Amino acid sequence: MSGIPAVELRNVDFSYNGLLVLRDVTFSIPEGDFAGIVGPNGGGKTTLLKLMLGLLKPDHGTVRVLGQKPERVVRRIGYVPQNFQYPTRFPMTVRDVVLLGGLGREGKADVDSLLQTVGLDGLGSRRFDALSGGQQQRALMARALATSPDILMLDEPTAGLDAAGEREIFNLLQELNERITVVLVTHDLGFVSDAVRSVLCVNTEVRRHPTSELGEITGELLETMYGTGMRMVRHDQCWQRGEGCD
Amino acid sequence: MTEFLQAVVDHAFLRYALVAGILSAIACGVMGSYVAARRITYIAGGIAHSVLAGLGVARYLQVTAGWEWFAPLYGAVIAAVVSALIIGIVSLRWRESEDTAISAIWAIGMAIGVLFIWRTPGYSENLMSYLFGNILMVTPANLWVSAGLDAVVVVLGLALYEPLLAICFDEEFARLRGVNVDALYLLLLCLIALTVVLLVMVVGLVMVIALLTLPVAVAGRFSRSLWQMMFGGAVIAAIVTTVGLAVSYSADMPAGATIIVLTGAVYLIAAIGTGIAARLRSRQRTSEGEGAAGEEAA
Numbered sequence: 327m328s329g330i331p332a333v334e335l336r337n338v339d340f341s342y343n344g345l346l347v348l349r350d351v352t353f354s355i356p357e358g359d360f361a362g363i364v365g366p367n368g369g370g371k372t373t374l375l376k377l378m379l380g381l382l383k384p385d386h387g388t389v390r391v392l393g394q395k396p397e398r399v400v401r402r403i404g405y406v407p408q409n410f411q412y413p414t415r416f417p418m419t420v421r422d423v424v425l426l427g428g429l430g431r432e433g434k435a436d437v438d439s440l441l442q443t444v445g446l447d448g449l450g451s452r453r454f455d456a457l458s459g460g461q462q463q464r465a466l467m468a469r470a471l472a473t474s475p476d477i478l479m480l481d482e483p484t485a486g487l488d489a490a491g492e493r494e495i496f497n498l499l500q501e502l503n504e505r506i507t508v509v510l511v512t513h514d515l516g517f518v519s520d521a522v523r524s525v526l527c528v529n530t531e532v533r534r535h536p537t538s539e540l541g542e543i544t545g546e547l548l549e550t551m552y553g554t555g556m557r558m559v560r561h562d563q564c565w566q567r568g569e570g571c572d
Numbered sequence: 573m574t575e576f577l578q579a580v581v582d583h584a585f586l587r588y589a590l591v592a593g594i595l596s597a598i599a600c601g602v603m604g605s606y607v608a609a610r611r612i613t614y615i616a617g618g619i620a621h622s623v624l625a626g627l628g629v630a631r632y633l634q635v636t637a638g639w640e641w642f643a644p645l646y647g648a649v650i651a652a653v654v655s656a657l658i659i660g661i662v663s664l665r666w667r668e669s670e671d672t673a674i675s676a677i678w679a680i681g682m683a684i685g686v687l688f689i690w691r692t693p694g695y696s697e698n699l700m701s702y703l704f705g706n707i708l709m710v711t712p713a714n715l716w717v718s719a720g721l722d723a724v725v726v727v728l729g730l731a732l733y734e735p736l737l738a739i740c741f742d743e744e745f746a747r748l749r750g751v752n753v754d755a756l757y758l759l760l761l762c763l764i765a766l767t768v769v770l771l772v773m774v775v776g777l778v779m780v781i782a783l784l785t786l787p788v789a790v791a792g793r794f795s796r797s798l799w800q801m802m803f804g805g806a807v808i809a810a811i812v813t814t815v816g817l818a819v820s821y822s823a824d825m826p827a828g829a830t831i832i833v834l835t836g837a838v839y840l841i842a843a844i845g846t847g848i849a850a851r852l853r854s855r856q857r858t859s860e861g862e863g864a865a866g867e868e869a870a
Contacts, residue, residue, distance in 0.1 A: 379748060400748050407744060416609055417795035418741060426738050429749040453796055469745070 330393040332357045332477050332507040333378050335532075338387030340373055347373050351387070351532045357476075360503045360521065363511045365528035371511045372408060374528055375481050378509065379405055392476060404470030406463070408481035408511070420457065420465050421450035427472025435472040444468045444498060460491035467498065477507040484512070496521055576818040585708055586821070592710040593813035593831075595722045596770040596783075601806025602729040603767040604788035605798055606760060609740035613785055615663070615761065618674035619655045620768045620780040622681025626651025627702045627772075628688030635692050644702070645717055648772060652765035655681060660761040664754050705776030705828030707817065714773065721766045729763055729802075736760060737798055774813060775828040783809060786835045790842040812838060 331354040338351040347370045355361045363371050376382040377389050380396030392399050404427075421437050428435035441450055444464040449457070457465060463483055470478060480499070484492040499508055500521055510522065526532055580586045607616050630647025633639040655677045662673035685702070701709060710718075729736070738746035739753050739760070747753045771780045791804025816831030823830075 381744065381747065400750055403748070405745065405748055407742070410742065415789075415792050416741065417792050417797055417801045418737075419796050422737070422797055423741070426734075426741065426745070427749075429734060429738050429746065429751065451796070 330357065331355060331390070332359060332392060333509065334388075334390045334393075335377070336388045336390075338377065338384045338389060340370075340377060340382065340384050342373075348377075348384075348528075348532070353526065353532055355507065355509060355524070355526075358503075358507055360500070360508045360523045361510065361526055362522035362524070363509065363526045363528055364513070369528045370532075371528045372481055374526070374532065375479055375509070375511050379403060379479060401473045402476045404467075404473065404475035404478040404506075406466045406470050406478070406480040406483050408485065410462070410466060416455065418454045419450065420446065420452050420454055420468075423454050423465050424450075424468045424472055427469035437468075440468040440471055441465075443471065443502075445494070458491075460487050460494060463487065463491075463495060464498070467495075471502075475506060477509060478502060479509045481511045482513065483510065573818055573822075576821050579821060585710070586817075588710045588712065588715055589707040589817055589827070590814060591715055592707055592718055593774055593817060594810050595715075595718050596767075596774045597787075597809035597813050598806045599722050599725045599729075599767040599770050600783055600787060600809040601791070601802045601804070602726050603764050604784045604805050604809075605792075605802045606729070606736055606740060607764060607784055608788050608792060608801075609737075609798060610760070612761075612764075613781060614671075614674055615656075615659055616764050616768060616784055617781045618659060618678040618681075619652050619761070619765050620772065620777045621678045622655035623648045623652050623768060623772055623777050624685025624702055625681040625688070626685075628685035628692070632688040632692045635694060643713070643717075645714060645769070645773070648769045649721070649766065651681065652769050653762050656761035656765035657758060660758040664757065701776070702772070703776050703778050704826060705772065705774050705779065707774045707827045710773060718770055718773065721770055725763050725766050725770070728759070732756070732759070733799065740798075775831055779828055779832045782832045782835055783813075786839040787812065790839055793842055793846045808838065809835075 334354040335351050338348060339346065340348040340351075351374070363374060365371050373382065377384055378391060378396060380389070380391075380400065389396060392402055396403070420441070424437045424440055425435060427440075437450055438447070441447055444467050446461060446464055446468065449461070449465075454462065454465060467478075467480075467483070470480075478499075483499075484495050487495065499510065502508060576586075580590060607613055626647035626649070627644040628647075629651075630639075630642050630644040633642050633647075634644070659670070659673055659677055663670045689702075700706075735746065735751045735756055738749065738751055739756055743753055743757075767784065768777075768780050771783050775783050787808040788801055788805035790808050791801045795801040795804055812835045813831055816834045817827055819825070819834065820827040820830035
């Protein structure tokens with residue numbers, strides 16, 4: 327462990343066409359963490375992830391990943407996009423997809439080993455569009471791992487998957503988290519309290535909590551912390567936001 | 573067919589036409605695959621129609637200004653590349669205006685072309701050959717230019733295979749891997765523009781899209797990777813071009829239109845054939861599953 331935070335944002339503002347999406351965001355994610363980013367639709371979750379990836383630039387403030395600007399460490403970041411829409415009938419094997427992960431790097435990635443890691447052994451020569459939704463997600467995770475990243479960032483990796491598919495992905499992420507930092511945007515609040523170590527609550531502003539604290543936090547306290555209109559309710563294995571939260 | 577082969581031996585213009593068809597087929601396979609993968613057929617259509625402006629202006633300058641060296645083919649190359657860059661820049665900077673830009677380039681390009689052809693003194697026989705192609709009019713000089721364009725398109729299209737594949741498959745991820753997506757996209761559009769010019773000579777600008785997309789669409793049904801689609805698309809395009817040329821020669825029909833009808837027929841047969849095959853495979857799997865379940869129950 328280097329002691330340098332995996333991700334650190336300081337006083338970050340970001341707006342789209344003059345509309346403020348994120349305001350004065352400051353937090354850090356320690357190395358080795360498993361962080362879940364949650365919040366209502368339009369709250370800025372994907373924007374926050376794209377700022378961490380360097381795909382978007384903040385209006386104000388600084389974003390550092392592994393102590394550097396994100397664009398300087400792109401090969402140390404693995405990324406799995408949300409609702410990946412690839413052209414239908416795109417003739418591409420799973421092996422080709424994974425190899426693209428190592429694009430620009432000297433030497434080819436060990437595709438067989440990566441596919442084994444994500445549980446797709448022997449499917450390298452199959453067409454990508456012939457895989458199930460869950461298998462496609464795992465192939466994209468193998469692509470993200472092709473550069474042996476220090477951080478894996480995922481945007482709704484279980485969207486559109488059934489419960490079994492979700493569980494498989496989450497188990498895989500927990501295994502990967504033994505080696506690397508994982509940052510995950512998700513709507514699956516059950517998983518947030520079940521698996522991740524810290525939660526980033528995003529709704530224009532961002533608050534970070536270790537999940538171990540959640541059991542001690544009352545709804546009233548959360549409302550006090552987040553201000554009015556940010557109601558949060560804790561259930562047995564998950565916690566949910568109030569109105570407008572999905 | 574024997575009659576056609578004999579005619580190829582006897583007539584140089586048929587040999588030039590055959591070579592022009594095969595040259596364009598190679599570019600068509602490589603670049604058509606990128607067009608299909610990136611789903612930018614509409615952009616290719618816009619570029620193809622804007623080519624008429626270049627053809628018309630060049631022809632006008634040849635006749636009125638005495639610029640004999642400024643062949644319509646050169647005008648086509650300039651118009652195609654300029655259109656590709658305009659559409660590309662609009663697409664990258666103002667994506668929401670992309671459709672408008674393509675439509676404008678498409679229509680204004682044609683309008684400029686028609687106006688200049690109209691103003692060109694003498695018989696405007698070229699208009700029809702630009703619109704619907706006249707592969708039989710290809711000259712040795714045209715062939716050299718075509719070979720040059722083909723070399724540029726194929727060499728760059730294959731040399732940049734991996735990054736181009738990356739931006740076609742997932743632009744955002746390619747950007748994260750340090751690929752200069754914007755520059756590469758503009759280059760891709762320019763290469764498509766050059767391919768369009770090659771195809772205009774064969775089938776005319778109205779029918780370019782069919783030859784650019786249908787052979788690779790057929791190949792895509794039987795391919796596992798983009799390079800297989802490129803190879804298959806080029807082979808299919810070469811076959812339909814050659815057979816179309818032979819049929820049109822024997823039946824005394826326009827070559828461009830014959831080639832396109834043949835291409836369409838091949839696509840239809842492949843689509844129906846693969847559809848039936850997929851249904852049969854699915855039915856077989858279902859009956860095998862039911863059989864296995866029955867055995868288990870027994």
